[in-house]
Amino acid sequence: MIKIYHNPRCSKSRQGVAILENSGREFEIIKYLDTVPTTKELTDIIKLLNISPIELVRKNEKIWKEEFKGKELSDSEIIEAMVNNPKLIERPIVINNDKAIVGRPPENISSII
Template sequence: MTKIYHNPRCTKSRQSLALLEEKNEEIEIVEYLKSNPTKQEVTELVSMLGIKPLELIRKGEKIYKEEFKGKELSDEAWIEAMVSYPILIERPIVVKNGKAAIGRPIENVIEIL
């Protein structure tokens, strides 16, 4: 099973989903803006991606600029921010066999399939 944290309004997210469909992957679609990911889910994604939580933050989002820009938060606080404001989570994220990739660029997703 391949999981995609998906935002249907995002071009890159739609491209990654289309790639998974083209590869005949069995897909679990998580529309994370409709069903907020838990703290545990975000923590696991960060771990699988091998990055710091701040690296998963979309810094162009209005909420980031208004509430978080210029602040130095702990890793746990950044994770809490993503749980509270899932729009901050970079997208799409594809997970397969304990590995995760951010679909920017889409080649990242191909590497884990």
């Protein structure tokens, strides 16, 4: 089943949900600010995305700038920062079986559904 890691306050994330709704496919919405992915889940998502953890970080978030910017962090420390501060996770993330994509721009989602 298709999953979307969604933040309802984000316009790009809302557009991602709309793309999935219009596709007619069944999907699950995970509001990741309410149901924060575990360290293992986030690590698995990053592997599916085939990116490094830093590439999933929203670097313009205030918490990143104040607490993490400019520090030498390991991949595991970056993942822990996102688990402890889920606002740092880029969105939306769509997973379809063994494929995943960050929906920025939202049109990217069409490539995996």
